[in-house]
Amino acid sequence: MAGxxxxxxxxxxxxxxxxxxxWExxxxxxxxxxxxxxxxxxxYLFRANRSISDDKSIKEHLTEGESRLEIALHYKTxxxxxVNMPPHTITRAWGKANLKRQQTSRPVYIKSLDTST
Structure with missing residues (x-):
């Protein structure tokens, strides 16, 4: 990891x-x-992700962490x-042709909790 x-x-x-x-x-x-x-x-999340060495992945996780912090402070939770979609609905994945069934309702901005990859 770069300095x-x-x-x-x-x-x-x-x-x-x-x-x-x-926090109040x-x-x-x-x-x-x-x-x-x-x-x-x-x-938990920092320890779980400490083995990540790819700069791009580190930056993505940093963005996620900063987003979660700002959202928590803004909404006071x-x-x-x-997400506002019920579980087991069909969602469009990142690719145009890739459709997949969403198993659980979870925030889309949280990649650290993604256990499917």
């Missing part, structure tokens, strides 16, 4: 941890639960926002 990408990854991780430490839930009784979720999710 600048490493710095960006570490910077993102620090921003996420700081956000967790200052809309329901004050859930603040600690949501803070713990943010920290555990960050630790640390949990991924679901």
């Amino acid at each position: 600048t990408l490493r710095q960006q990854v570490l910077s993102l991780y620090k921003r996420i941890i700081r956000a967790a430490q200052t 839930a809309t329901d004050p009784t859930q603040t600690r639960t949501e803070q713990e979720y943010i920290i555990s999710e960050a630790r 640390p949990y991924p926002r679901p």
